[in-house]
Amino acid sequence: MADDQAKFLLSERDIPTHWVNLLPDLPGEPLPPLHPATMQPVGPDDLAAIFPMALIAQEVSPAPEVEIPGPVREAYRLWRPTPLYRARRFEQALGTPARIYYKYEGTSPPGSHKPNTAIAQAYENSRAGIRKLSTETGAGQWGSALAFACALFGLECEVFMVGASYDQKPYRRSMMETWGATVHRSPSDLTSSGKSQAHHPTGSLGIAISEAVEIAAQSPDTNYSLGSVLNHVLLHQTVIGQEAILQMGLAGDEPDVVVGCVGGGSNFAGLTFPFLRRVLRGEAQMRFVAAEPAACPTLTRGAYRYDFGDTAGLTPLMPMYTLGHDFVPPPVHAGGLRYHGDSPMVSGLVKAGVVEARAYRQNETFAAAVQFARAEGIIPGPEPAHAIRAVVEEAEAARAAGEPRVILFGLSGHGHFDLSAYDAYLAGSLEDPEFSEADMDAALARLPETPAIV
C-alpha cells in the first residue's frame, strides 16, 4: 500500500513530545550574541525585559531535547501532525526518476509553519503572567500566526505591519483582526521609533521591529515575540522534521537530499534539524540545500560576521551571514525571505559546509511554482516556491544521472494571499531583480565595525 499512497498521515499520538535542540551537536562552541552597547556577550538577564525566562532558557539550553509543554501539544492538535505527500504527478511532469516528497505546513489555520513557534511563545508568556504580546510582520504570515496563538491563550496581540504590506495586503490584516489582534500601520505615531520615521513612505521590517520592541520594553505586562532567527524559535519548528522522519519511514524511503527555503531560517531548521542531527552524529548520510532569493542572497553572497538583527542597531549582534543590517532588499514577493541576515545556527551550518546554499531569481521560482500547482493542486507561497525551484534542479540532476534519488522538501505554506504575484508572473510583468556586484560591494562596505568571528 505504501508504494501506492499519495500522502502519509500520522495520528495525534505521533505529535512529538520533545523539540530537537541541535546546539549540542553543532561543531565547535556556540558563538554568543553581543550586547549592542558594550559588544560583550549578552546574558539571560539582558533579555528578560522582553522575553519570559522559560524562552530565554530554551534559547541557551545545552540539552539535546526540550520537552513540549502539555498545553502546547494540545493546541498543536488543531492542525498537527501535518501531511507528508509523495508528489507523483509532479514527478511525472518533470519526467524524473527521482521520488519527490513534501512536508506541507499550509494546513495550519494561518497557512504556514509559523504557528509552531507562535503557540509555544504565547503559552510561555501567558504562563509568566504576561497580558499582551507585540510583534512586527512583513508579508503577514508571522503576524497572523501570533494573532491566532494569542486568541488560543487569551493574550492581547499588537502587530506593527510594514506600511507597504499594510496597504497592499489588507486581507492579511483582516485575518489578524478576525482572530482579535490589533494591527497598526508602521511607521505609526504610537512609538518614538515610529514618529522618528513618520516620513517613511513604505516602512520597513527594521522600523516595525523597533516599534514592537519599544512597546514591549515600556510595559512590564507586555512582551515581544519574534518569528524566526533565534535559537528557541528554530527549536519550536523541529516538530516538522520529527514528523517527517516518521512519515518517510511509513513511505519506506530515506531522503538523499532535504530542501527548504531560508529567510530567517526557522522553516529550514524545522524540517532539517532532526535529519541533520542524525547526519552530524554519523547515523545517516544525506545532503541539505537551502534555497534563497537572488534578490536577497544572504547565505550565498553575504559576509559571515557579527551584525545587528534590526535596521536601527538596537538588538544584540549575532554571528551570521549578513548583507548589512541597513540593507533593504528589492520588493520581491517572497516577503518572508527578505531578511538581511540569517539565523546563527543555519549560518554556522552553511559555513561548516554541512548545508549548501543556492539562490534563485523570482521568475524561475514562479515558473516552478506554477508547474507544481498544475500537477499537485496546492498553490505554494512564494517563499517555498524557492525550495521547489531547487527541487526541479535536483530532479533534473537525478534524470541526468539516471538515478532514482529521493528528494524531500518543505512546503512551508500556501499562496492564497500571494495571488497578485502569480497574476503578475502569468501576465509576464513580474519583476526579476538581480543583485549586482556593485550592489553587493556597497552593502558589505556598510557593515558595522564589530568583533571578528574567531
Add this chain to the structure above:
Amino acid sequence: MADDQAKFLLSERDIPTHWVNLLPDLPGEPLPPLHPATMQPVGPDDLAAIFPMALIAQEVSPAPEVEIPGPVREAYRLWRPTPLYRARRFEQALGTPARIYYKYEGTSPPGSHKPNTAIAQAYENSRAGIRKLSTETGAGQWGSALAFACALFGLECEVFMVGASYDQKPYRRSMMETWGATVHRSPSDLTSSGKSQAHHPTGSLGIAISEAVEIAAQSPDTNYSLGSVLNHVLLHQTVIGQEAILQMGLAGDEPDVVVGCVGGGSNFAGLTFPFLRRVLRGEAQMRFVAAEPAACPTLTRGAYRYDFGDTAGLTPLMPMYTLGHDFVPPPVHAGGLRYHGDSPMVSGLVKAGVVEARAYRQNETFAAAVQFARAEGIIPGPEPAHAIRAVVEEAEAARAAGEPRVILFGLSGHGHFDLSAYDAYLAGSLEDPEFSEADMDAALARLPETPAIV
C-alpha cells in the same frame, strides 16, 4: 484516546468506493425536469449536447450506489479523506453540554467541497473525448474547482465569471489562471447572450450560465459543467457524508442533528444524504437542518413548483423551491448561497418534512463565524458560516435542555478569499439585508406559468 482527540483522520484506503444515490430511497416517484420549449419531460438525448452520457446516466440512475471510477478516486487522494474535528474549544466558548463535530472540506486545493464533483465531471468528459469544459462562476469557488480538475485531466477550462466578482475578487481569477484556465468577465463579447447584455454593469450568474452553455452547445468537443443543483452533482458529493459516518464511528458518537448550509444543495446533500438514507430506511433517527441566508430565503419562503434553472429561461424546468428565476438576491457575501432555486432532491426533502430549513441574517452569521474562528482557528467561508449560526442555536437549545446532544455540521470551505467581508463585519459596516413581505410577493408574482406539481 478517542474521547481525547481533536480530529479524526482516515487513511486513503477509507476513501469511499461508491457514491450514495438517494433517489431510490426518496418517498414517491421522482418528478422529471421539463423541456423549456415543450414543457414535456426531458430525456437523456436532450442533455447530450452539453453533458457526456456517463453523467446523464448518473443523473437518472435508479441504482442506490454508483461506483467511483479508479482515476477519480486516485485524484481524490490529493486531499481526501478530509478531517472531521471535535470542536472542543468552540463548545467551551458556547458553554454548551453539546458535543460539536465538523467535517472540514477546506483542505482541498481550491478550498471547498466543489472539487468532489469537478474531478468526477472532468474525468467523465475527458473519457468521452471532450477537449474543453465551459462553466460560470459567481464567488469563484466552483470556477476554481473546475480549473483545478481540468488541470489534472488535461482539459481546457473556460470560465465566465460574474462581472462584479471578476472586478472585486481578482485573486479567485488568478487562482483559476494559475491552474491554466481562461477566465472571461461576464457579460463578454464572446457569446450572443453576453453581447445582448453588454450594457449590464455587474453581470449575473444567470447571464454567465447562458454564456457558458452557449459556448458548450456550439462545439462538439466542448461540454458544459455545473457545480450544484443536478442529481449527479449531489451524488458526487456524498463522499463527504460517507467519510463522516466512519469518522463519527471513530469518535464513538452518533449525531442527533446534522447541519449544513444550502445554496444549490450540493454541500448539504454531500454531508447529509448518507445519513439521510439510514433515516429513510428506518436504521437511524436524527434531525437535519438546512441553513440559508435571510436575503435569499429559497427553502424557508419560496414557492414549491417548476421553475427554470437560469435567468434567461433556457434550461429545463425543475421541481423545486424557488424565488423566481429572475430574482436577484441582495449582494450578501455568501455568494455560493445566492441562488433563486434549490436542488430538486433537497427541495423534496424539505417539502416532505424530513429536512428543516432555517434562514439567518448576514451579521448574526458573521458573529458566529468570528466566534468560531477565535476558538477553533479556521476562518470559515461565509457560506458555511450559516451552518455555524444554526449550530449556535442548537448548542444553546442543548444547554437549555441540559442535554449533551451531538451536533455534526459541514464546514464546506475556508474564508481566505472572503476576508473583505470579515473586515466589514468587524468595522460594523456590513450590510444586513432583509427580505420584506413585499419583496417576496413581488418575486413570487413573477414566477412563470408552469405545470403544477402534483
